[in-house]
Amino acid sequence: MNLHEEPSYLVDTGKRKGLRAWLTTTDHKRIGLLYLWSIMVFFIVGGILGETMRTELFKPGQQFFGPQTYNAIFTLHGLIMIFLIVIPGLTVVFGNFVMPIMIGANDVAFPRLNLFAWYLYILGAAVVVVSQFTGNGPPDTGWTFYAPYSTQTHTNVIAAVSGAFILGFSSILTGINFIVTIHRLRAPGMSFFKMPLLPWAIYATAWIQILATPVIGITLLMIIAERVFHIGFFDPALGGDPILYQHLFWIYSHPAVYIMILPAMGVITEIIPTFCQKQIYGYKAIAISSLAIAGVGYFVWGHHMFTSGMSKEAIWTFSLLTFLVAVPSAIKVFNWVATMYKGSIDMKPPLLYAIAFIFLFCIGGLTGLVQGALATDIQVHDTSFVVAHFHYIIFGGVGFAFLGAIHYWYPKMFGRMYNFRVANIAWGFLFIGFNLLYFPQFIIGLQGMPRRYFDYLPQFTWAQQISTIGGYILGIGFIIMVVNLFRKNGAPAPPNPWGGRTLEWRLSSPPPMENFPAPPDVPNKPYDYD
Amino acid sequence: MERDDIGAKLGMWVFIFTEILLFGGLFLVYAVMRHRYAADFHQASLQLNTFIGALNTVVLLISSMTVAMSITAVQKKDKRMATILLCITLLCAVIFLIDKYFEWGHKISILLYPGSDLMQSLKHGYILFFSLYFFMTGLHMLHLVIGAVILIVALVKIRMGLITDEHYVLLENGGLYWHLVDLIWIFLFPLLYLVT
Amino acid sequence: MLTEAKHITPYSLYAKVLVGLLVLTTFTILVPWLNLTAFTVLIALLLASTKAGIVMTYFMHLKLENSLLKILVIMVLLIYVSVILLTFSDYVFR
Numbered sequence: 112m113n114l115h116e117e118p119s120y121l122v123d124t125g126k127r128k129g130l131r132a133w134l135t136t137t138d139h140k141r142i143g144l145l146y147l148w149s150i151m152v153f154f155i156v157g158g159i160l161g162e163t164m165r166t167e168l169f170k171p172g173q174q175f176f177g178p179q180t181y182n183a184i185f186t187l188h189g190l191i192m193i194f195l196i197v198i199p200g201l202t203v204v205f206g207n208f209v210m211p212i213m214i215g216a217n218d219v220a221f222p223r224l225n226l227f228a229w230y231l232y233i234l235g236a237a238v239v240v241v242s243q244f245t246g247n248g249p250p251d252t253g254w255t256f257y258a259p260y261s262t263q264t265h266t267n268v269i270a271a272v273s274g275a276f277i278l279g280f281s282s283i284l285t286g287i288n289f290i291v292t293i294h295r296l297r298a299p300g301m302s303f304f305k306m307p308l309l310p311w312a313i314y315a316t317a318w319i320q321i322l323a324t325p326v327i328g329i330t331l332l333m334i335i336a337e338r339v340f341h342i343g344f345f346d347p348a349l350g351g352d353p354i355l356y357q358h359l360f361w362i363y364s365h366p367a368v369y370i371m372i373l374p375a376m377g378v379i380t381e382i383i384p385t386f387c388q389k390q391i392y393g394y395k396a397i398a399i400s401s402l403a404i405a406g407v408g409y410f411v412w413g414h415h416m417f418t419s420g421m422s423k424e425a426i427w428t429f430s431l432l433t434f435l436v437a438v439p440s441a442i443k444v445f446n447w448v449a450t451m452y453k454g455s456i457d458m459k460p461p462l463l464y465a466i467a468f469i470f471l472f473c474i475g476g477l478t479g480l481v482q483g484a485l486a487t488d489i490q491v492h493d494t495s496f497v498v499a500h501f502h503y504i505i506f507g508g509v510g511f512a513f514l515g516a517i518h519y520w521y522p523k524m525f526g527r528m529y530n531f532r533v534a535n536i537a538w539g540f541l542f543i544g545f546n547l548l549y550f551p552q553f554i555i556g557l558q559g560m561p562r563r564y565f566d567y568l569p570q571f572t573w574a575q576q577i578s579t580i581g582g583y584i585l586g587i588g589f590i591i592m593v594v595n596l597f598r599k600n601g602a603p604a605p606p607n608p609w610g611g612r613t614l615e616w617r618l619s620s621p622p623p624m625e626n627f628p629a630p631p632d633v634p635n636k637p638y639d640y641d
Numbered sequence: 642m643e644r645d646d647i648g649a650k651l652g653m654w655v656f657i658f659t660e661i662l663l664f665g666g667l668f669l670v671y672a673v674m675r676h677r678y679a680a681d682f683h684q685a686s687l688q689l690n691t692f693i694g695a696l697n698t699v700v701l702l703i704s705s706m707t708v709a710m711s712i713t714a715v716q717k718k719d720k721r722m723a724t725i726l727l728c729i730t731l732l733c734a735v736i737f738l739i740d741k742y743f744e745w746g747h748k749i750s751i752l753l754y755p756g757s758d759l760m761q762s763l764k765h766g767y768i769l770f771f772s773l774y775f776f777m778t779g780l781h782m783l784h785l786v787i788g789a790v791i792l793i794v795a796l797v798k799i800r801m802g803l804i805t806d807e808h809y810v811l812l813e814n815g816g817l818y819w820h821l822v823d824l825i826w827i828f829l830f831p832l833l834y835l836v837t
Numbered sequence: 838m839l840t841e842a843k844h845i846t847p848y849s850l851y852a853k854v855l856v857g858l859l860v861l862t863t864f865t866i867l868v869p870w871l872n873l874t875a876f877t878v879l880i881a882l883l884l885a886s887t888k889a890g891i892v893m894t895y896f897m898h899l900k901l902e903n904s905l906l907k908i909l910v911i912m913v914l915l916i917y918v919s920v921i922l923l924t925f926s927d928y929v930f931r
Contacts, residue, residue, distance in 0.1 A: 295648040329666035340755035342772035350765025422930035706855040709896040831881040
């Protein structure tokens with residue numbers, strides 16, 4: 112379409128230039144990049160916090176700091192990684208940049224609201240940062256803020272939960288925007304079942320953002336009310352129930368993990384057909400399973416609470432539902448692998464990340480089933496087995512999908528190719544480092560190593576040391592990857608370097624500010640490789 | 642971009658869903674605590690003034706009608722009627738707030754408010770009932786004020802000719818938000834005042 | 838056409854709806870007097886839900902909207918009610 116006439120979206124053509132232009136933009140592509148840079152900065156902080164913990168844990172006993180500091184570090188690490196990186200992550204970067212183009216739209220439904228949501232994101236992050244340095248010190252409650260400790264500790268809980276509240280509002284506004292965008296702005300001829308699967312994933316995710324986030328919003332307000340007014344909802348001394356906090360917290364936070372994983376699965380579903388040059392296997396099954404995961408994922412939150420004191424009737428109900436929600440995820444894994452079968456495999460970096468995703472997600476998912484069954488969960492609850500499980504899913508899954516998405520859409524976003532060999536080397540460091548970092552934690556978790564402990568028994572030292580070394584290898588991998596992508600000395604990117612079939616590959620790389628001056632011709636079916 | 646009124650309305654409905662879930666968390670706490678302390682909740686609710694609660698219910702229902710009617714007025718190009726109807730709506734909001742001022746004022750004057758020594762000395766079921774009462778009606782009041790502000794903006798725009806029979810989605814959306822405020826109170830009223 | 842055809846609801850319909858709501862409100866206030874103990878809450882909730890349904894259907898124009906929105910409203914309410922019921926699977930049995 113617009114190969115040479117229009118300037119790219121990266122060029123300032125309006126009245127404002129430079130930073131002012133970017134900070135007042137309402138273009139979805141620029142907003143996607145605003146989020147990308149913000150996330151990068153926060154990830155560096157969160158990552159350094161992780162490496163700091165790993166360094167302290169290299170040997171038993173205190174090395175550099177004591178338990179109070181350690182607790183504050185894992186709290187902040189969790190807050191940053193969860194609320195600033197993986198919950199917004201794929202949705203706000205690629206949902207913003209790519210999704211509107213994929214449905215043939217020129218922008219999202221409410222572009223100014225989109226920019227406002229980014230500003231709320233930054234404000235929420237700022238409040239969380241401030242909470243580290245004011246009052247009686249950074250919160251040490253864990254990102255989960257469980258009552259009664261969170262309502263009693265003297266550390267700066269109110270500021271931190273206020274930041275999380277603001278971030279939740281940002282998430283809700285993005286969800287509203289994407290739902291209306293997908294309902295109203297699809298190009299003529301693009302019915303729901305002709306949409307690519309990333310918009311499907313974003314759509315399902317947006318519904319979770321809408322329906323789950325308000326619950327944590329009100330719960331955080333209850334924490335503040337408890338601390339200031341002693342309202343007593345969660346305080347047994349006043350008649351309340353701490354387990355009620357856990358219910359309310361996980362009613363959001365479990366669906367939140369589907370907010371994290373659904374867009375990741377959407378990205379993988381985009382990458383695989385392109386690098387196998389083959390129609391996705393089971394398009395409808397993947398579309399419907401996205402909605403199914405969002406739907407059933409609403410009703411499994413109690414599996415975080417098996418050891419809390421819930422009734423056993425609640426326990427087996429939640430256990431059953433948890434096993435059910437695994438089914439649509441398994442369907443997707445089957446469909447991805449089936450797509451690759453007899454495909455024309457092109458092992459470029461995005462596909463490497465996608466394959467790593469499938470492997471790491473399976474490990475994470477299967478170890479999730481271990482926790483979904485009550486008997487085995489009692490053994491592993493609150494051990495590093497759980498830590499390993501969720502890092503496999505969130506980091507191995509969502510994280511690797513994010514990196515795959517970056518390598519997939521980088522030519523489109525920035526108009527340049529990158530060095531594949533160096534990208535693959537970085538991938539190698541990341542993959543090996545990741546598994547060394549987290550796999551031993553399954554083993555010692557089973558052996559009884561508790562989570563969120565800054566010290567441990569000497570028999571776990573071997574695993575902690577492998578884990579720390581893995582963490583450093585992972586860090587090196589990130590540095591190699593980032594340097595490679597920042598180098599910008601690759602060849603100029605053609606519109607369609609990978610042979611993709613979705614609409615973004617018809618635009619120039621990078622795209623112009625106005626995606627489609629005229630509505631595009633919608634292909635007969637998505638992933639039209641035949 | 643072309644104006645999309647249907648999209649704007651869909652967006653407002655989706656936002657209303659988030660508000661339903663926001664208050665939903667509080668109703669969930671109410672349900673759990675009511676289940677645990679049924680007798681105490683009955684007794685504690687006697688402290689609330691059912692007459693004022695009923696009056697507030699009626700006032701909000703009337704205001705819902707008038708704001709819905711104001712859309713008809715705009716559609717009929719009847720600027721004067723639209724103005725009158727919105728003013729009645731806002732007057733209802735003020736009446737509601739005045740009633741609440743007296744209700745809360747009374748409780749606070751007898752030192753019955755969250756965190757007070759008197760409150761902390763009561764039975765558990767009483768403490769939780771009154772905590773829920775203040776939290777839920779307080780949050781509701783906040784939404785009422787927000788809704789009123791949106792309707793004031795709509796009223797100003799009607800007077801300025803910016804909301805017309807061709808372009809009134811802001812009034813519709815403001816009306817939807819106002820009805821949400823009414824809907825929440827429809828449930829709050831029996832659950833807080835009529836538990837006896 | 839991104840704006841729908843104007844459907845103008847007459848003032849009288851809104852007035853009739855208000856009367857209906859006021860009648861239901863009166864019932865709601867009278868219910869505790871009937872002293873039905875355990876059923877009081879259930880009936881109060883049913884009356885409130887009916888009133889809410891009427892407000893949504895007529896005042897919020899849900900009746901005039903396309904079926905997508907009606908389905909979404911029902912879906913959201915069902916999800917919310919299910920969450921409450923699931924939470925009670927803990928509290929009823931403790």
